[in-house]
Amino acid sequence: MHFKFSKNAQSFFSYIISPAGSHGASNQNKFEYQFDVYYCCALIGLAAVQLDEDTSDLNDLVEGYPKKYEDNKAQIAGLLVATEAKRLGVDVHSPKLEDLMLEYLSDDETLLSEEGIKKLNAYALKGYNLIHDYPLSDKPTSREEFLEAFNASIQMYSK
Amino acid sequence: MKMSILEIEYRNIRKISNLKLSFISPTGTVIGNNFIMMANGTGKTTTMSLIKGVFDGTANNWDSSTVKTYAPTTVSSNNGEFSIKVKFDEKIYQYFIVLDYAAGTARIETAAMPKGRENGRILPESIKTIFTEEFVKRFVFDGEQAEKSMDSKFDEAEQTIKYLYRLDKLDDILSANQKILSEIQNTEGGGRNGSESALSNLRTRRDKIEHTIKVLEFKANDYKKRIEKYEAEKADKISQRNEIDKKYKDLNEEKNNINTEIENNKKDISAQIAEIMRLTKSPYLISKSLCNRMRELGLSMTKLKLPKNTSKDFFTELAHSEKCVCDRCIGEKEKEAILRNAERYLGSNQQSVLNTIKSSISSCEYDSSLSEAFEKLSELQKQSNILNNRFKDNEEKLIKAGGDKAADLQSEIDKLIGEIAACKKSLNVIEAQNDPYETLTEDNNLPLAKEALEELEKKIASATNTNRALRRKEIVEELVNQIKQETTKSLKAEIVRKTNEKLKSVITDDKIEIESIDKYIKLKDRAGASEGQTLGIAYCFLGTLFEDAELQFPFIIDSPTGKMDFAKRQAVADIIPNVFNQMIAFVQSAEVERFADRFYSNPDSQYITIIASPDDEAVEVNYGREYFDSYQREHKGDEE
Numbered sequence: 001m002h003f004k005f006s007k008n009a010q011s012f013f014s015y016i017i018s019p020a021g022s023h024g025a026s027n028q029n030k031f032e033y034q035f036d037v038y039y040c041c042a043l044i045g046l047a048a049v050q051l052d053e054d055t056s057d058l059n060d061l062v063e064g065y066p067k068k069y070e071d072n073k074a075q076i077a078g079l080l081v082a083t084e085a086k087r088l089g090v091d092v093h094s095p096k097l098e099d100l101m102l103e104y105l106s107d108d109e110t111l112l113s114e115e116g117i118k119k120l121n122a123y124a125l126k127g128y129n130l131i132h133d134y135p136l137s138d139k140p141t142s143r144e145e146f147l148e149a150f151n152a153s154i155q156m157y158s159k
Numbered sequence: 160m161k162m163s164i165l166e167i168e169y170r171n172i173r174k175i176s177n178l179k180l181s182f183i184s185p186t187g188t189v190i191g192n193n194f195i196m197m198a199n200g201t202g203k204t205t206t207m208s209l210i211k212g213v214f215d216g217t218a219n220n221w222d223s224s225t226v227k228t229y230a231p232t233t234v235s236s237n238n239g240e241f242s243i244k245v246k247f248d249e250k251i252y253q254y255f256i257v258l259d260y261a262a263g264t265a266r267i268e269t270a271a272m273p274k275g276r277e278n279g280r281i282l283p284e285s286i287k288t289i290f291t292e293e294f295v296k297r298f299v300f301d302g303e304q305a306e307k308s309m310d311s312k313f314d315e316a317e318q319t320i321k322y323l324y325r326l327d328k329l330d331d332i333l334s335a336n337q338k339i340l341s342e343i344q345n346t347e348g349g350g351r352n353g354s355e356s357a358l359s360n361l362r363t364r365r366d367k368i369e370h371t372i373k374v375l376e377f378k379a380n381d382y383k384k385r386i387e388k389y390e391a392e393k394a395d396k397i398s399q400r401n402e403i404d405k406k407y408k409d410l411n412e413e414k415n416n417i418n419t420e421i422e423n424n425k426k427d428i429s430a431q432i433a434e435i436m437r438l439t440k441s442p443y444l445i446s447k448s449l450c451n452r453m454r455e456l457g458l459s460m461t462k463l464k465l466p467k468n469t470s471k472d473f474f475t476e477l478a479h480s481e482k483c484v485c486d487r488c489i490g491e492k493e494k495e496a497i498l499r500n501a502e503r504y505l506g507s508n509q510q511s512v513l514n515t516i517k518s519s520i521s522s523c524e525y526d527s528s529l530s531e532a533f534e535k536l537s538e539l540q541k542q543s544n545i546l547n548n549r550f551k552d553n554e555e556k557l558i559k560a561g562g563d564k565a566a567d568l569q570s571e572i573d574k575l576i577g578e579i580a581a582c583k584k585s586l587n588v589i590e591a592q593n594d595p596y597e598t599l600t601e602d603n604n605l606p607l608a609k610e611a612l613e614e615l616e617k618k619i620a621s622a623t624n625t626n627r628a629l630r631r632k633e634i635v636e637e638l639v640n641q642i643k644q645e646t647t648k649s650l651k652a653e654i655v656r657k658t659n660e661k662l663k664s665v666i667t668d669d670k671i672e673i674e675s676i677d678k679y680i681k682l683k684d685r686a687g688a689s690e691g692q693t694l695g696i697a698y699c700f701l702g703t704l705f706e707d708a709e710l711q712f713p714f715i716i717d718s719p720t721g722k723m724d725f726a727k728r729q730a731v732a733d734i735i736p737n738v739f740n741q742m743i744a745f746v747q748s749a750e751v752e753r754f755a756d757r758f759y760s761n762p763d764s765q766y767i768t769i770i771a772s773p774d775d776e777a778v779e780v781n782y783g784r785e786y787f788d789s790y791q792r793e794h795k796g797d798e799e
Contacts (some may be wrong), residue, residue, distance in 0.1 A: 043442060069440060092459040147536065
């Protein structure tokens with residue numbers, strides 16, 4: 001199962017990400033992986049507890065986490081479950097929590113089930129929509145511009 | 160096939176009224192290592208441009224202003240000529256660029272036995288299609304080319320492999336494949352399902368889209384060439400402006416200081432971004448609320464005793480036993496019930512996942528490290544703005560001091576920057592896979608045009624019952640693309656391995672390794688290399704490519720060692736003779752030490768020194784090692 005990102009988002013971030021399929025760029029103005037930007041957008045969506053499940057504009061990004069994210073996959077999976085519980089109003093102290101975990105987690109390399117990856121993609125899509133609404137109305141031209149907007153979005157949309 | 164340069168001759172070109180340089184020994188053999196030291200202003204860059212122009216055939220297209228830059232400066236003449244004598248295996252060809260300064264025209268002529276001089280650039284049959292502008296740059300080489308291999312804006316490295324191993328020929332197969340299908344679809348035979356007029360309409364649309372694709376490919380190529388040309392012009396104008404700036408010592412010193420500060424600031428920003436990305440990977444550092452959310456989940460898991468100690472595996476095993484742990488017998492009914500209820504428990508692998516997650520989130524502790532990192536980044540950006548304003552102020556002062564010439568140069572630089580941006584924008588429209596900010600259609604965008612062509616082919620195939628031909632064409636296309644992909648992949652892996660082996664002996668003071676060649680050369684665990692290291696990497700890369708190629712070429716190079724340190728020069732000097740059958744190096748006096756002098760004991764070497772006469776500035780040629788060596792000692796440090 002691939003992590004997927006919106007084609008519009010890929011285009012919007014084209015100045016700061018390497019072409020699809022490229023793993024790393026010597027160009028210092030770009031992020032090493034497209035996944036870096038996907039992940040930041042997912043964090044915005046997760047912080048805002050908002051997702052967008054429209055899959056019509058999604059492009060395959062990468063299968064499994066880039067190596068640099070391997071050590072943090074359990075935390076990302078935990079955050080996803082905790083956020084879904086909050087969004088769905090599941091009491092984390094009730095046994096229903098276990099069902100939720102079984103739905104989104106698996107013993108796959110990513111620790112996420114297909115449904116879990118779909119949800120993370122949906123948070124990333126919403127995160128992109130949010131950061132694009134405000135504060136990034138124009139295409140970011142540098143990594144620092146994007147990160148500044150990312151930081152502002154987290155402060156603004158966090159619940 | 161082996162190619163060697165035998166002779167270069169100039170007549171009425173810039174400061175040279177008449178000059179012949181021979182690369183043949185008194186015994187008639189081709190000399191392997193040739194070092195030509197040309198003093199500043201005697202025509203080193205001019206010679207490189209002329210050699211490139213004649214080999215890639217672009218001299219035929221030079222515009223009037225380019226031709227006029229070659230006009231003689233010491234004598235008055237309306238005509239000039241440059242020639243180069245080349246041996247391809249045993250056959251000798253002599254190429255001429257005939258320059259008419261009054262008319263502003265240039266044309267290439269060729270003389271090859273038994274025929275006399277003929278118009279045009281005539282090459283041996285076996286290499287006729289190889290000598291493109293791109294290919295010639297691989298063996299008529301300059302430092303700029305080396306930098307491009309490392310720059311992600313260019314796909315030099317990929318192109319080099321493509322041309323040298325003739326992978327471009329596979330594209331010809333794809334074009335021929337497409338042509339065959341069109342011919343089949345155009346033939347009258349075969350049953351048809353569509354009406355004649357509908358079919359004719361489809362074919363007209365297909366021909367139109369095929370034409371559009373050709374036009375778009377041509378335009379894209381043209382934009383790329385223009386970008387390259389404008390970049391070169393920009394670099395030249397910037398260097399001219401720098402020369403003017405040097406006259407205003409204090410302002411120039413300030414400019415250099417600001418530039419150093421800007422560079423340092425960029426490095427600091429880059430390091431800070433890396434730090435932010437490192438911290439961001441731990442989501443609990445993003446905000447207190449996210450951290451609390453994760454911790455609460457961890458605590459709940461502990462409270463609910465998740466994952467439960469009893470696993471599904473235990474019950475599954477139990478169901479298949481004869482007796483339960485309580486010693487009662489397990490019959491079919493009990494077995495069925497145990498298996499059914501076992502589903503309520505987690506498998507051991509699922510338990511392990513939950514345990515991993517529980518332990519990773521229970522220990523989450525928010526701290527301000529990420530927010531402090533963002534603050535530091537913001538500080539660095541403020542510094543960056545201040546530095547940019549200081550740079551602008553200083554630039555205005557320098558332009559004012561430098562007068563009209565500096566102002567003109569700056570305005571030309573600005574104009575070139577605008578042209579480059581415009582070309583890049585147009586190129587993006589043609590090549591973009593998807594860009595919601597541009598109105599992309601099949602008339603202005605290649606991927607869409609290709610998609611439309613594919614659709615039309617399917618419709619024509621269906622209407623003419625040529626589905627079988629279309630399927631075959633698709634199979635061939637898929638196979639060729641697969642071959643292309645697999646070959647490129649294997650070649651790249653082997654090239655990376657061999658280049659890294661060479662790099663170990665060339666760069667000994669730093670650990671530099673190529674990770675991959677993905678359009679450009681990507682280094683392992685680092686974003687870039689110094690100028691000297693970049694040249695070293697380029698030589699090792701080219702060395703690997705050329706040593707395995709069937710075709711043997713001479714290596715003509717301007718300033719081969721550039722800013723390399725002594726250790727690297729020595730290593731490069733050892734590599735080049737093993738890789739190229741002939742080297743013609745245009746060196747500066749500072750490049751003799753530990754590079755050219757490494758060849759002093761090699762009998763297959765010659766040394767030529769070209770200087771401007773102090774009387775009339777006309778050039779003088781001095782052959783021999785002694786003169787070469789003493790000249791470099793006296794003039795070391797004249798050049799930058």
